[in-house]
Amino acid sequence: MNDKIKDTEANRFSGRVRRYARVGTNMGGLAARMAGTRFFGGDADHDRNATELAAALGGLKGPLMKVVQLLATIPDAVPPEYATEFAKLQANAPPMGWAFVKRRMTAELGAGWQKRFASFEHEPAAAASLGQVHRAVHTDGRNLACKLQYPDMESAVEADLNQLGIIFSLHRRTKPAIDTREIAKEIGARVREELDYYREARHTKLYDGIFADNDQVRVPEIVDELSTKRLLTMTWLDGRRLLEYREHSLEERNIVAETLFKAWWYPFSHYGVIHGDPHLGNYTVFEEGGRPAGMNLLDYGCIRIFPPEFIKGVVDLYTGLRDNDDERVVHAYERWGFKGLTKDVIEILNVWARFIYGPILTDRVRTMADGVSPSEYGRKEAFQVHKALKERGPVTVPREFVFMDRAAIGLGGVFLHLGAELNFYKLFNGQIEDFDIDVVARRQREALASTGLSLETVASPQ
Numbered sequence: 138m139n140d141k142i143k144d145t146e147a148n149r150f151s152g153r154v155r156r157y158a159r160v161g162t163n164m165g166g167l168a169a170r171m172a173g174t175r176f177f178g179g180d181a182d183h184d185r186n187a188t189e190l191a192a193a194l195g196g197l198k199g200p201l202m203k204v205v206q207l208l209a210t211i212p213d214a215v216p217p218e219y220a221t222e223f224a225k226l227q228a229n230a231p232p233m234g235w236a237f238v239k240r241r242m243t244a245e246l247g248a249g250w251q252k253r254f255a256s257f258e259h260e261p262a263a264a265a266s267l268g269q270v271h272r273a274v275h276t277d278g279r280n281l282a283c284k285l286q287y288p289d290m291e292s293a294v295e296a297d298l299n300q301l302g303i304i305f306s307l308h309r310r311t312k313p314a315i316d317t318r319e320i321a322k323e324i325g326a327r328v329r330e331e332l333d334y335y336r337e338a339r340h341t342k343l344y345d346g347i348f349a350d351n352d353q354v355r356v357p358e359i360v361d362e363l364s365t366k367r368l369l370t371m372t373w374l375d376g377r378r379l380l381e382y383r384e385h386s387l388e389e390r391n392i393v394a395e396t397l398f399k400a401w402w403y404p405f406s407h408y409g410v411i412h413g414d415p416h417l418g419n420y421t422v423f424e425e426g427g428r429p430a431g432m433n434l435l436d437y438g439c440i441r442i443f444p445p446e447f448i449k450g451v452v453d454l455y456t457g458l459r460d461n462d463d464e465r466v467v468h469a470y471e472r473w474g475f476k477g478l479t480k481d482v483i484e485i486l487n488v489w490a491r492f493i494y495g496p497i498l499t500d501r502v503r504t505m506a507d508g509v510s511p512s513e514y515g516r517k518e519a520f521q522v523h524k525a526l527k528e529r530g531p532v533t534v535p536r537e538f539v540f541m542d543r544a545a546i547g548l549g550g551v552f553l554h555l556g557a558e559l560n561f562y563k564l565f566n567g568q569i570e571d572f573d574i575d576v577v578a579r580r581q582r583e584a585l586a587s588t589g590l591s592l593e594t595v596a597s598p599q
Contacts, residue, residue, distance in 0.1 A: 232269050233287065235259040241285055245368040253363060257283070263418070267331060267438070272373060280373035281360065284334070290367075291332055298325050323536035327413065331438040334369040340437035341371065342588045347404050353431035354400045355423060374433040376421025382429065382555060389429055393422055394557030396432045398564050401548055406568040409448045409581045413540035414439035415547040417554065441540040442585070442592055445578040446472060451541075452572050454490060455565075459498055466490075476533040485525040492518040493545050497565035505552040505561075514550050 233241065238259070242250045251257060254273045261269040268286040275281055330336055338359045345356040357371035364370045382393050397420065404410040412419070412434065419436045422429045450472040457465030470478060470486065491498070496505050506514055552559075585591055 232261045232264045233285075238271070238285065241288065242368070245285070245365045246363065254281070268367075273370075275360065275363075279360075280375075281363075282357065282371050282373045283363070284369040284371075286332070286334065286367035294328055294332060298328065320534065320536065320539050323539040327439060327441065327540060333366060334364065335366050336590075337369055337438050337440075338364055339588045339590050340440040343410065343440070343584060343590060344404065344434060344437060346584055346587060347408055347410070348400075348434075351403075353396050355431060355433045357433075357435070374421065374423070374435065376423045376433040379417050379420055379422060379551065380554060382422065387556070387558060390555045391557050391559055392429045393432070394552050394555050395559055395564065396429075397548070397551065398559070398561070399568070400432050400434060401544070402565065402568045405443075405448065405451075406572065407577065407580060408584055409443040409445055409577060410584075411441050411443070411540065411544050412437075412439070413441045413544050415544050415551060417551060420551075439540070441537070441544075442581075442590070443537055443541075444592060445574050445581060447537050448577055449572075449574045452569050455494055455497070455569070458487070458491060458494055473537070474535040485522055488525070489518060489522045493542070496549075496561040498562065500560065500562045502558055502560050504556070504558055505549045509553065511550040511553040514546060514553055 238261075242257075246253065253276065255276050255278070257273040258271050260271075262272050262282070263270040267290050268284055271283045271285065273281040273283050338361070341356060341359050345358070348354040348356055355374055357374055360370040360372070379393065379397075382390055401412060401415060404412070414436065419434070421433045421435065423431050423433055450469045453465050453472065454469035456462065457469060466487065467478075467483060470483065475486070496503065581592070
């Protein structure tokens with residue numbers, strides 16, 4: 138990959154100041170009023186404040202929207218009124234114009250960069266919170282996707298994470314049910330990782346190795362010579378968007394959902410790796426003979442690699458809940474590193490656990506959640522847990538849970554969009570059959586080593 142170009146966009150004070158000014162302009166008056174009511178406490182009009190805050194954040198391009206969307210999936214990280222509004226935010230941002238794109242590409246690949254492509258489309262094919270994607274054609278004829286990061290994102294991320302720290306600090310004064318300090322560390326580490334396209338390239342290669350023998354899951358090939366820290370070039374995967382299948386037959390919707398289930402759970406149960414951002418835009422479906430044949434996995438910025446002990450805890454909690462084995466359930470929470478556990482707290486945590494595990498605990502064909510809309514999936518249970526823990530907290534939640542819970546909620550929402558009806562119990566038990574923590578640990582070490590990744594760099598706080 139191209140690492141010879143001088144990095145002129147490292148985290149800079151001037152960039153942070155500009156970001157603070159933009160955030161402050163959008164949020165100043167609202168923040169003052171919220172602070173006057175002890176932010177999340179007191180007699181604040183939460184519905185009004187939440188709507189106004191979401192509107193203010195919605196005009197900002199960059200990581201802050203990604204952060205608040207994460208908060209919306211964590212019970213008690215923010216009040217339910219805020220979670221509902223935050224979940225509506227879209228990470229998409231206004232695209233960079235062609236003149237701007239040319240300057241960005243010159244900064245990454247140098248003058249004359251266009252000669253390195255047979256063609257490069259001026260208009261982006263997709264725009265997201267940290268960058269945008271352009272279609273291109275390699276000089277060897279391959280169709281390409283070029284993911285180009287917006288300017289000054291590193292400064293924007295640091296400024297936004299500082300703002301997040303202030304929000305969490307204010308939140309802790311209200312005696313919350315959940316101690317958010319570990320959550321803040323995890324969000325910071327993962328969002329910073331998404332800035333590093335070198336790392337995303339390694340994540341992509343990791344998944345390519347994991348699914349090398351699976352014809353139903355396709356992973357793009359990284360083009361190293363056309364990639365940098367802020368430009369990621371990969372092969373283009375043709376496919377149809379998931380939502381296009383909502384009106385298809387139940388059989389075809391189930392094929393899509395089952396493939397997605399395996400594409401998500403197989404890396405976790407066998408390698409301790411999850412795709413931490415399972416929303417509709419990160420997948421497309423490829424067809425054969427006019428029928429869905431498999432899944433394209435498109436984005437690898439938000440990948441979470443877990444210690445094998447954590448995967449063992451997931452399996453133990455599942456089998457404990459399935460078999461009504463209270464001792465195994467408690468041992469699973471302890472294995473994960475939960476602190477502040479009592480009998481009452483464990484019973485409350487089990488409410489959330491039974492919701493997350495619910496579809497895989499009963500041996501029957503079912504929807505992910507009967508009569509629940511994708512946008513409301515998990516809201517009722519999260520609020521129930523929040524209320525109960527408020528009386529007995531705070532509970533320190535291990536940082537790994539931020540993206541595990543987010544991924545579970547996101548994946549469930551996709552299944553609800555599709556209206557799939559599957560035996561999730563059989564699908565899940567097929568993934569953990571013959572689970573052996575030592576085998577997973579060995580398999581994970583070998584896969585990470587082959588792509589230049591390591592568990593230590595993931596686990597260490599920033």
